[in-house]
Amino acid sequence: MADHQLPERLSPLEPEYHPGSHGNFEHGVDVILSETRPGSILQLAAWPSEEKRLIEAIRKVTGLALPDGAGGGVSNGGRAAFGFAPGKFTVVDEAEGLAAAFAGAITPAIGTLTDLSHGRTAIRIAGPKAEWVMAKFFAIDFALPAFPLGAGRSTNHHDIFAQIQRSGADQFDIYVFRSFARSFWKALCHASEEVGYEVQ
């Protein structure tokens, strides 16, 4: 791939992104909302029966060892990966250029790589009431035993697709279509008002 200047990425949330404390925070802030702005968001898909080779390629390129099982994932701060469908994985890096690093590792015989770095927006919700607010949005079980650390889930909120990874005991990273991200963000802020929220 030829070297080229990457265009500066603007946040779709910007007009509605207001750092500070909001809502019912007199007795404390119970969730923190932020946009994590990873440099790379990739979608990797294995052909049937090539899943193990794809997982091995992810390990070689990123150092992330995906656990077995549907929706299994791992997050180490700067990098994250999780399954979101059979044989399909989202891989995220805070740095740009991860697609190029995979170029030689995902051969046409193994599967495909789609660079969604400019197509998805990553929103983080953290804090003691994160599960509570998420449960108002999505009809899935957010309790730690049902949704373990690192795991991923595919679901949607009023037709806005969302891939969710648990990146901490009380922290979730939500990947939504960039074109819907501002609307989703506004809804998430409204939903967080009752518990008191801080935008960082």
Place this chain on the structure above:
Amino acid sequence: MLITCPYCGPRDVIEFTYQGDGNRERPQPASQNLDAWNAYVYDRLNPAGDHNEIWQHSGGCRSHLRVVRNTLTHEIRSTTFARGGHKSADNRAEGRS
């Protein structure tokens, strides 16, 4: 109604899209067997009980699923991946005409 996706686990029916009767056998596209096409388009078992159906987890992992649903009780008897070793909905995997 909950459908247990083999990948995602139990999810509300609102996440799924019904893709039709799973008992149909689709003729090969080039087939000129009018009886077979007629059966594919019009014939339905319409059982009062367990029914083979094709669903897609369109609001989740997007897998296509074979679902056995009881039409009287809405009980979901089983869910499996459509591509997982079963007869495909349109029967093309077996190459029949």
